[in-house]
Amino acid sequence: MNWESWQAFWAMGGYGLYVWGSFGMTALCVVAEVWLVRRRRVQVWQKLRRMQAWDAQ
Amino acid sequence: MLSFLFTVVRRDILLAARRRGDWLTAQFFFVMVVSLFPLGIGPEPTMLRTIGPGVVWVAALLATLLSLGRLFADDHRDGSLEQLLLSPYPNALLALGKAIAHWIINGIPLLLIAPVLGIQFNLPAEALAVLVLSLAIGTPILSLLGSIGAALTLGLRGGGTLITLLILPLYVPALIFGAGAVDGVLAGTGAEAHLSLLGALLVMALLIAPWISALALKVSVE
Amino acid sequence: MNLYRYASPATFHPLAGRLVPWFAGLAAVLAAVGLYIGFFVAPTDFQQGEGYRIIFIHVPAAWMSMFIYVVMAFWSAIGLAFNTRLSFILARALAPTGAMFTFVALWTGAFWGKPMWGAWWVWDARLTSELILLFLYVGVMALQAAIDDPRRADRAGALLNLVGVINVPIIYFSVKWWNTLHQGASVSLTRAPSMAETMLWGMLVMALAAWMYTIAVALARARTLVLERERRTDWARALLEGKA
Numbered sequence: 001m002n003w004e005s006w007q008a009f010w011a012m013g014g015y016g017l018y019v020w021g022s023f024g025m026t027a028l029c030v031v032a033e034v035w036l037v038r039r040r041r042v043q044v045w046q047k048l049r050r051m052q053a054w055d056a057q
Numbered sequence: 058m059l060s061f062l063f064t065v066v067r068r069d070i071l072l073a074a075r076r077r078g079d080w081l082t083a084q085f086f087f088v089m090v091v092s093l094f095p096l097g098i099g100p101e102p103t104m105l106r107t108i109g110p111g112v113v114w115v116a117a118l119l120a121t122l123l124s125l126g127r128l129f130a131d132d133h134r135d136g137s138l139e140q141l142l143l144s145p146y147p148n149a150l151l152a153l154g155k156a157i158a159h160w161i162i163n164g165i166p167l168l169l170i171a172p173v174l175g176i177q178f179n180l181p182a183e184a185l186a187v188l189v190l191s192l193a194i195g196t197p198i199l200s201l202l203g204s205i206g207a208a209l210t211l212g213l214r215g216g217g218t219l220i221t222l223l224i225l226p227l228y229v230p231a232l233i234f235g236a237g238a239v240d241g242v243l244a245g246t247g248a249e250a251h252l253s254l255l256g257a258l259l260v261m262a263l264l265i266a267p268w269i270s271a272l273a274l275k276v277s278v279e
Numbered sequence: 280m281n282l283y284r285y286a287s288p289a290t291f292h293p294l295a296g297r298l299v300p301w302f303a304g305l306a307a308v309l310a311a312v313g314l315y316i317g318f319f320v321a322p323t324d325f326q327q328g329e330g331y332r333i334i335f336i337h338v339p340a341a342w343m344s345m346f347i348y349v350v351m352a353f354w355s356a357i358g359l360a361f362n363t364r365l366s367f368i369l370a371r372a373l374a375p376t377g378a379m380f381t382f383v384a385l386w387t388g389a390f391w392g393k394p395m396w397g398a399w400w401v402w403d404a405r406l407t408s409e410l411i412l413l414f415l416y417v418g419v420m421a422l423q424a425a426i427d428d429p430r431r432a433d434r435a436g437a438l439l440n441l442v443g444v445i446n447v448p449i450i451y452f453s454v455k456w457w458n459t460l461h462q463g464a465s466v467s468l469t470r471a472p473s474m475a476e477t478m479l480w481g482m483l484v485m486a487l488a489a490w491m492y493t494i495a496v497a498l499a500r501a502r503t504l505v506l507e508r509e510r511r512t513d514w515a516r517a518l519l520e521g522k523a
Binding site: 013019023034052 | 321
């Protein structure tokens with residue numbers, strides 16, 4: 001085990017800002033990308049359904 | 058084959074000669090961009106000498122991009138591009154001719170202006186000669202690679218700004234070897250290595266770029 | 280097995296729909312394992328302390344950024360050669376994820392560089408090439424976004440992608456050359472810390488996680504693109520009718 005306490009874990013031996021800045025930004029990018037892909041899916045789905053309803057009329 | 062190439066080049070030069078205003082714009086742009094740097098940075102001679110080669114080269118890239126927008130656009134608008142693409146000759150020959158014409162019209166003037174701008178940047182005579190030589194090998198690369206971008210963005214809204222995004226990253230090696238050659242002279246390490254690499258780039262661009270621009274033209278005109 | 284069957288949009292759409300959760304799940308599990316190795320198993324580096332742990336995302340992100348560009352070029356070439364619509368869609372679906380990994384590689388490079396070299400950005404050959412790679416991604420995506428006709432957008436993007444992939448090694452070489460000539464002005468990256476075996480494993484597992492994640496996201500994106508393009512076909516109409 002590398003860490004004696006949670007505090008030591010978050011401090012990262014003084015490199016906390018850099019390590020968590022990197023991992024944080026990565027997590028943010030992944031979450032944002034997944035969210036964007038899903039939102040796009042929903043938007044396209046709604047748009048196509050509207051268009052189809054329009055065509056049917 | 059060669060006569061077709063010659064006809065394409067001649068036609069473009071004649072057309073450009075009729076519209077000297079457009080042609081002058083890119084050349085003056087080149088002069089102005091280069092002249093703005095000392096105003097932004099300060100007139101200190103040693104500093105200017107260090108940045109000179111890079112500034113002239115970057116300005117040459119931008120000036121080339123400025124004139125690339127029109128490479129195929131006019132022919133596309135009046136329909137003659139489609140006719141040319143239907144000719145029995147390979148389309149790559151057409152793209153090559155267009156790129157050569159672009160270099161003669163826009164590249165050669167840059168070479169002639171560059172030494173004057175180099176003097177403003179306090180470059181010694183030997184460095185000026187290498188600057189011109191590096192531009193002489195480098196600007197055809199810019200025209201050839203640029204023709205790909207011009208063909209891809211043909212007829213698009215905002216094509217002029219888009220082409221800069223597509224093509225500038227591809228210009229990086231030419232910029233590094235071109236400006237590096239002049240730096241080599243200034244640093245006393247010689248320019249041969251840079252210039253021969255630039256020459257290798259030119260050969261590659263000559264072999265590949267016309268084919269790709271021809272394909273891109275077909276995609277865009279279809 | 281008939282590969283062409285899977286290339287048909289009507290088959291691809293439901294198939295991708297079934298595969299996405301599996302790849303996403305795999306990515307999550309692998310990332311959890313990789314992070315566990317990275318933070319709890321891998322020992323502290325004797326030179327760089329705990330700061331080196333950034334390597335567990337920096338290196339996989341940099342690998343993926345290059346790998347995805349090459350995979351995109353592969354699909355672009357297939358699309359141009361065999362005129363298969365799905366290949367273009369896959370190439371297009373990969374681009375944003377590739378750009379995202381390139382950005383992550385740059386960001387983590389900066390956050391690693393600050394404590395190790397004392398500067399957020401140095402013109403190191405690898406960082407500079409990565410920056411230009413980001414520009415290449417941006418160019419392809421901007422070109423595709425600017426063209427309304429999907430057929431033309433696919434082909435134009437694919438051609439630019441191919442030109443880019445020919446250029447990537449040239450760019451890398453030229454930047455390296457430039458970097459060694461200007462050694463005095465910049466700091467070059469010291470060799471990566473002598474790799475303990477667990478560090479290597481952590482990196483490999485994280486890279487696998489990133490790979491699975493890429494497949495999941497790209498398939499999901501490709502699904503939406505397929506549906507959008509095929510909206511007039513029978514299967515797409517039936518699908519759109521079905522779900523409320």
